Amino acid sequence: FQVFKIEVLMSGRKHFVEKRYSEFHALHKKLKKFIRTPEIPSKHVRNWVPKVLEQRRQGLELYLQTVILENEELPKIFLDFLNVRHVPTLPKAESCGSFDETESEESSKLSHQPVLLFLRDPYVLPTAN
Numbered sequence: 001f002q003v004f005k006i007e008v009l010m011s012g013r014k015h016f017v018e019k020r021y022s023e024f025h026a027l028h029k030k031l032k033k034f035i036r037t038p039e040i041p042s043k044h045v046r047n048w049v050p051k052v053l054e055q056r057r058q059g060l061e062l063y064l065q066t067v068i069l070e071n072e073e074l075p076k077i078f079l080d081f082l083n084v085r086h087v088p089t090l091p092k093a094e095s096c097g098s099f100d101e102t103e104s105e106e107s108s109k110l111s112h113q114p115v116l117l118f119l120r121d122p123y124v125l126p127t128a129n
Helices: 021-031 050-070 076-081 101-106
Strands: 003-010 013-020
Touching (some): 003 050, 021 076
Antiparallel strands (some): 003 013
16 A cells, blocks of 8 residues: 655644555545535546556645645644644634534644745756757
């Protein structure tokens, strides 16, 4: 089976979490009860060629990033999945009533920073045609 290594960066501190696809799938099923979730990559992968596995990895990365970006308040199950224990307290904001009572008390605020993506090396000049 394949294990995905997730890099979690919070308040300048970094840690890694290793999860199997089945754990992502279980998280997805739980999250669907509380928040609108993005699409998760297909459970069934017919061939284990590197290209297909890389597509799945990118899909899971996008899934996590989308959940964070689209939810100001993250359910505790999501924070537990990423092994986030202490969330820095941000200025108090009204909690939204989208979770049931048990979940809203446990959910936490999480700040995130934009991720930069370079499609090519930004330090290499393009070659003249």
